C-alpha cells in the first residue's frame with residue numbers, strides 16, 4: 001500500500017535531485033509484422049548509418065530534398081547566433097506550394113482531406129487536391145484583400161473543420177504567420193494569444209459539434225477581442241466561417257464593421273489565383289502557444305524550411321506515409337500534433353488526411369472503428385487518453401468492424417504497458433505496428449520513436465532516438481546518467497535538428513533561459529555541442545538504448561495530453577476576490593493520465609462554501625477553458641509552507657493522491673498538513689475517489705512535484 005511507504009526525503013537534497021531510481025519491470029519486445037516491413041519506407045537498418053553524428057548536419061538534406069525549393073540553400077546549418085539555429089540558409093520555398101500545388105499538378109482528383117462531421121447523419125466530405133488548391137487560393141485572396149502580408153500575424157480560433165487547414169495554407173502561401181488556438185480554449189485565452197502575437201485579424205467559426213451539441217463558438221470571438229483590447233491589441237476584423245453555409249449557427253450577434261462572414265468575402269474572390277510567395281527557409285511559418293512555468297504562455301515560433309522538412313521526413317519514415325494511404329490522426333489541429341501530423345507532414349507527402357470534427361466516443365465507443373472501416377483508414381494516430389477511454393467504454397468494439405490498420409501511433413503522454421497491449425491486440429488486431437512518439441510543441445516533430453519497419457516495439461518505451469537526434473540524460477551536475485543504470489535524469493538533445501523551434505515569440509531571453517541555459521557553460525560559444533536542448537522531461541534509458549519518458553520535471557501538468565501550467569491555473573483562481581492563495585497539483589487518473597486539483601485559501605473575513613468553489617471553477621473556465629477545470633477545489637485553512645513562505649506543492653499533491661507526505665519537519669506550519677489531509681481525504685473517500693495503488697514512477701512524480 002502507498003501508505004506503508006515511509007521514505008523520507010529531506011528538502012535540500014530533494015530540490016537538487018534529478019536522479020530518481022526507477023524500478024520497472026522490463027517489458028518484452030514485439031517485432032514489427034513482416035508484412036509491414038516489406039512495404040515500409042524504412043526497411044533497411046542501414047538507414048541509421050546515413051544519420052550518424054559524423055554526417056550531421058548534412059544528413060538532414062535527405063528530409064529537405066522531399067520538398068520542392070525555388071532556390072536551394074547555401075548553408076545547411078548556421079550556428080553563428082547560437083542557440084538560435086538557422087537551417088537551410090539561403091534556401092527559398094513555400095509551404096502552401098509544397099502541400100497543395102505540386103500534388104494538384106501530379107494528381108488533381110485525389111482526396112487531400114476527408115472531413116468527417118460529428119453527426120453521423122451528415123455525409124463525409126472529400127476535398128481533392130484540385131479543390132484544395134482552389135479554396136486555398138481564394139482564401140489567400142481574401143487575406144491579401146485585408147492588407148495582410150508576409151511577416152504579419154493572424155490568429156485562428158477554429159474547430160476541426162476543413163476550413164482550418166485551408167486558412168492555414170492560405171496564410172502560409174503569403175508568408176503570414178499563423179497562430180491557431182485550440183477551439184476548446186476560452187475566448188479570453190485566445191485574446192491573450194492574439195495580444196501576444198500582435199494579430200489584427202481573428203478567424204473563427206459560428207459553431208461546431210462536440211458530443212452531440214452544436215456549440216456557439218462565435219461568442220468566444222467577442223471575449224477574445226475584448227481580452228486582447230485590454231492588453232492594448234486591437235482586432236480590426238473577425239472573419240466568421242459558417243458551419244452551415246448561408247445559415248448562422250450562433251446566437252451571438254455579428255458586430256457591424258468588424259465581423260464578416262467568410263463565405264461573403266470568398267464570393268468576391270471567386271477563382272482568383274494567388275502566386276505563392278518565395279519565402280526564406282528561415283522565415284517563420286507559424287506560432288503555437290504552450291504552457292510553461294510562468295503565467296504567460298510561450299509562442300513557439302517554427303520556420304518554413306526546417307519545420308516543413310522535418311515533418312515531411314518524419315511523416316515518411318515514422319508515420320510510414322505512402323501516397324496511396326488513408327491516414328487519420330485523431331488529434332486536434334489546435335495542438336502541435338495536428339499541425340505537424342494532420343496538416344503539414346501528410347500533405348507535404350501528398351497523401352489523404354482525415355479530419356474528424358467531434359469526440360471519439362460520440363455517439364458511442366465504436367465511432368472511430370466505423371469511420372476507419374467506411375473510409376478505409378490504414379494509418380491511425382491517437383493519444384493514450386483516447387485509447388484508455390475507448391478501452392473503458394467499448395473494450396470489444398474494434399473486433400466488430402472490418403477495418404485493417406498497418407500502422408498506429410500513440411503520442412502525448414506515457415502509455416501504460418497494459419493499455420499499449422489493448423491498442424496492439426484489439427485495436428490493431430495484432431496486424432499493425434505501433435510507434436510511441438515522444439516530442440513536444442517546441443520540437444516540431446518526433447524526437448524518440450522506433451523506426452516502425454525495423455525496430456522491435458517495447459510497450460511503455462518510446463524507443464531509440466529518431467534519425468539524426470542525439471539525446472543524453474543528464475543529472476543536475478551535468479553528468480551523463482548511463483543507459484541501463486536504472487536511474488532517471490533530465491533528457492536533453494545534444495544537437496539542433498531542422499524541426500526545432502526558432503525562438504519564443506517576443507521573448508528571446510526566455511527561450512535561452514528555459515531551454516538552453518541549464519547545461520550551457522559558455523554563452524558565447526557558437527559550437528552546437530555546447531548547447532544541449534533541455535526538454536523538461538524526466539527519462540530513463542534501458543540497457544538496450546530505448547528511452548522511457550517519465551513526464552515533466554517542471555510545474556506543468558499533462559492532462560489528457562494537454563500541457564497546463566500550474567501558474568496559469570493559479571493566476572486564474574486568484575482573480576476571484578475571496579481567494580488569498582492558490583496551488584494546483586496533479587492527481588493520477590486512470591483515463592486522463594493526470595487531472596488537476598486546486599487548493600485555495602481565503603482572505604480574512606470570508607467564509608468557505610460552494611459559491612466560492614463555483615467562482616474558482618468559473619474563473620478557470622473563463623481564463624483558460626473547460627479542459628483546465630479542476631476535478632476538485634479544496635478550500636483549506638492554510639497552505640503548507642516553507643519558512644521562506646513557499647507553498648509546498650508536493651505535500652498537497654501527496655494529500656490528493658493518498659501518498660506519503662514525506663518530511664514535513666522543515667515546514668513553517670507542519671500542523672496544517674494533518675488538518676488538510678483529514679479534510680481532503682475524508683471528502684474523497686466519501687466520493688469514492690480513492691486512487692488505485694500507484695506505480696513507482698507515479699509515486700516519484702508526486703513526491704517531487706513542484707520541487708524545481
Ligand code: WTA
Pocket residue numbers: 290335336337410411412413414415436437438439440441442462535536537549550551552558561562563
Ligand atoms: C509529453 C505533444 C511520454 C512529454 C506532442 C512532453 C510524452 C510533452 C510523449 C509535450 C510520449 C509527449 N511518451 N510522454 N510518447 N509525447 N509527451 O507540447 O512530457 O503538447 O514534454 O506536445 O508531452 O507536450 P506537447
